[in-house]
Amino acid sequence: MREHSLSVVAPEKLGEGLISVKEGAEIEEDVRLESVHEGILVTADVSTTATGVCGRCLTDIAQRVEVEFQELFAYSSEEASEHEVHDDHVDLEPLVRDAVVLSLPFQPVCRPDCPGLDPETGERLADHPEREPREVLDPRWEALARFSSSPGTEDSSASDREER
Secondary structure: OEEEEEEEEOOOOEOOOOEEEOOOOEEEEEEEEEEOOOEEEEEEEEEEEEEEEOOOOOOEEEEEEEEEEEEEEEOOOOOOOOOEOEOOEOOOHHHHHHHHHHHOOOOOOOOOOOOOEOOOOOOEHHHOOOOOOOOOOOHHHHHHHHHHOOOOOOOOOHHHHHHO
16 A cells, blocks of 8 residues: 655646636546556545635636545456556546536536525625615516506405406
8 A cells, every 4th residue: 555645737637617727727636556457446535625606606716626436447458447557657637627626616616605696787785785676577567567457356256357
């Protein structure tokens, strides 16, 4: 068994969308390599920082990404195995990339209760907490709203309304 602590640079951008690990960002890896009968068992803890924008208010954010994985690199290619040992070496780059990208949030937020943007003005609602969003009535319901404001409709029964 061998244990290594590595600090590597991301060779390319990891992830797409609102948040990603930029090319050149530092990735810290704590790797444990164990020789087993079938091959080499790799256990790794990976941590880095992802940067991007909040999915609600579009401010810049940076989030710590920490993932762990365990994978077996087989000695022989006779069995169906995605990962193999080549010349006593294992390639961890695809595993690290996949683990980091899969752990990135689809809709990152700057804070869990981020109110987002005002749909009318486009301003950040967090900057103006006193502003109450005004209720917009859907024009498709306008005709029904006139029925509820007519006098006497609240007390009348359903059969009375059908006769009118």
